[in-house]
Amino acid sequence: MxxxxxxxxxxxxxxxxxxxxxxxxxxxxxxxxxxxxxxxxxxxxxxxxxxxxxxxxxxxxxxxxxxxxxxxxxxxxxxxxxxxxxxxxxxxxxxxxxxxxxxxxxxxxxxxxxxxxxxxxxxxxxxxxxxxxxxxxxxxxxxxxxxxxxxxxxxxxxxxxxxxxxxxxxxxxxxxxxxxxxxxxxxxxxxxxxxxxxxxxxxxxxSWKGFEGRFYITQDGKPYKKPLSFTIGENKVVTGWVGVLAKGSRKDAGFSIIQNNRIIRGWPSAYKPSSIFGDDGTNDLVNQRLVGELFMDGFAVSHTKDNILWVDDEEEELELKLGELCADAKALAGYIRVSSFNVVDDNSDAIRYEALSLFESELKSSEIRDKLFNEIIPDDRAITASFQNLIETTQRNDEPVIEVSIGEDEDVIFIKVFFRNVSEFEPYVLIESSIENNTLLVIINLLHPYWQELKNLDSYLTFIRHCVYDGISEWKASKKLGRLNHDTVKYIKDILLRLPFEITNNKFRE
Known part of the structure; x- marks a missing residue:
């Protein structure tokens, strides 16, 4: 032939x-x-x-x-x-x-x-x-x-x-x-x-607006943007940087892959290795704030020039090394709370006023008038008995999702947080504290309509934080005064709400 x-x-x-x-x-x-x-x-x-x-x-x-x-x-x-x-x-x-x-x-x-x-x-x-x-x-x-x-x-x-x-x-x-x-x-x-x-x-x-002016500002007043350099295989060099945005979106986050100073893959559909960003569809803070650029001139690209043609285990090796080098940035992106002076956002005033307008409409609604003036409120003893029954039932049947102790010896508090998933008609949160035993129980109702409106990690974290810090503030005020004083409770909670920013700055201070 x-x-x-x-x-x-x-x-x-x-x-x-x-x-x-x-x-x-x-x-x-x-x-x-x-x-x-x-x-x-x-x-x-x-x-x-x-x-x-x-x-x-x-x-x-x-x-x-x-x-x-x-x-x-x-x-x-x-x-x-x-x-x-x-x-x-x-x-x-x-x-x-x-x-x-x-x-x-x-x-x-x-x-x-x-x-x-x-x-x-x-x-x-x-x-x-x-x-x-x-x-x-x-x-x-x-x-x-x-x-x-x-x-x-x-x-x-x-x-x-x-x-x-x-x-x-x-x-x-x-x-x-x-x-x-x-x-x-x-x-x-x-x-x-x-x-x-x-x-x-x-x-x-x-034109390209880029990310300059949008990075998280660290304790030393510098934007969080760190250089990267590593080798894949024997001789394929990858350089670039990783940064954390003070405020971003899912569209912003991810790595841009660059070859010959031309983006192969990048914003608004950037490269997001699952080892760093999780499964596709995740919308946590890492998937909103972690951003970077990778210069990859030694790698083959598709004929449509929209992706890298990985050879053998190149992508797995890149994910592994990138994950190690970006661990601190990932932790920071997932942890920081945005302070008002750390965000450069031309629309911040517009967003605040939109929020105010929406909330004002809520305050002017007929529904809130009905709740305040027409809703029948049981007497104190009935409410206390009902709540106590729910607390006892939860303690008997459920395991806490958080169980921690803070302090030692006499300066200690034992905290248990429960998620309850039984009825939408139960309270959004139940709190029971004891100054004698230094214990605090916080039970959050996952079927409550307000919880159902929460959309992402940031909103869940904020809600849980407020529930638990309300309980801690009440326990601390009672322990200090022997009674509840609203101003003291608010003063203690104010201290606690400053914690996330202080922890972040201490953790990532260079």
Whole structure:
């Protein structure tokens, strides 16, 4: 039997529309080409841009009515031979580093977007521009191997590339368009500063806000942002940093993976290894505040350039080392309580006033009038007897979820916290303390409507803290005065509510 010859049919071009692109990564292929052409010819193009009074610019315009996308730049452009090579399927450029090293992006992205496209380009210093037309369906149906090409006389000082894609396979609307702008702002965050890139969507400048000014401020007045450096395998170096935001969101948290100063994966859909961030869907404080960047230039990436292609146990090793190096940051992110002077949030006043407005509506509701003036309140003895019965039942049948002692000898308190899950009509919390035995019982009703409204770790922690500190404050006031004095109870609780911030600063003080 003769050796089998492998041939790739021209019809493969039809399959490009089924690639697993997202629109922002598909558009990034064109921006990659523009910026890589700039890097390959930096001295020449910078000199010309200074003469032109321009910055390196990439414009993206989407016309839903005409069903077109146009991407144009003022980078150095392509010669006829360079354009020919760029349109050859699967032929990489003559360099193996950079953002356009696979020889696929331009063709795959353009065909993914639409079925008919043109590319016009003019290289700085040459006297001809070239325009090539690509009709995807015609190429596949008629097996066209030659693309119609126009040669246009032009001035040597001109330099540009313009790609117009028609007959789009998909239409884009508000939410997707917002995500396109968000992702592009993140993907090229370094180019905005390093090469003064001007990237525009529909004429609107895209920029990167970043995380500066949002980090948690430590006791020494410095933002919590620590450098990282480690090796995967024998020689793959990972560098970067990890930080803790004073206030964040699930969208903010996670690591951005970077290669050639271009984000491979990052905000607003960052890399979150489960060993650090837990299972997907978790929304605790770590998943809102822990953030970082990982520079991974030695690693292979997918042909769509949206993820790392892990080899063997690389990802497991990275997770292990990253987890060890980020242990303190993770602990801090999950522990800190945000103080008013530690948050840089332009919307903080608006949020506070919105909260006040909502609560004011609650105070003005007919429901609260009914509760205050129409609800029948049993006498003290009936309430005490009912509550005492619930306390005794809980002690007999349930195990405490927290059982701790604070202090020693005579200066001691024994605390037991119970979760009760029996009836929504029981009190939100029951507290029983004894100054003779220095004991405190706190029983929290998990079926109470207020508990059911809690949404995340932060709200659960706050509610439990208030319940327990109410009990401790009452016990301490009774022990000190032999009776309950409301002002003394509030004074003691004020001291206790300052504890989380004090503990955090002592724990992470450098």
């Amino acid at each position: 003769e050796d089998i010859e492998i041939k790739v049919g021209i019809e493969v071009i039809l399959s490009y529309k089924r690639l697993s692109y997202s629109p922002w990564y598909a558009l990034a292929e064109f921006v990659d080409n523009s910026t890589q052409a700039y890097f390959n010819n930096q001295a020449a193009i910078e000199e010309q841009l200074r003469k032109d009074g321009e910055r390196l610019t990439v414009d993206i315009n989407y016309n839903r009515t005409n069903n077109t996308i146009t991407i144009s730049d003022n980078s150095i452009g392509m010669s006829g031979e360079e354009l020919r090579n760029a349109l050859m399927i699967g032929v990489p450029p003559d360099y193996d580093k950079g953002r356009s090293k696979y020889g696929l992006g331009l063709k795959t992205a353009a065909c993914w977007f639409g079925n008919f496209w043109t590319i016009e380009t003019k290289k700085l210093g040459e006297s001809s521009a070239y325009k090539v037309t690509v009709d995807v369906n015609k190429i596949a149906k008629e097996r066209v191997f030659k693309l119609p090409t126009d040669i246009i006389d032009s001035s040597p000082e001109k330099h540009y590339t313009k790609i117009c894609i028609q007959d789009l396979n998909r239409q884009y609307h508000g939410k997707t368009i917002n995500k396109i702008k968000e992702f592009l702002s993140s993907l090229y965050r370094f180019d905005f500063d390093n090469i003064n890139l001007l990237l525009r969507w529909q004429g609107e400048d895209i």
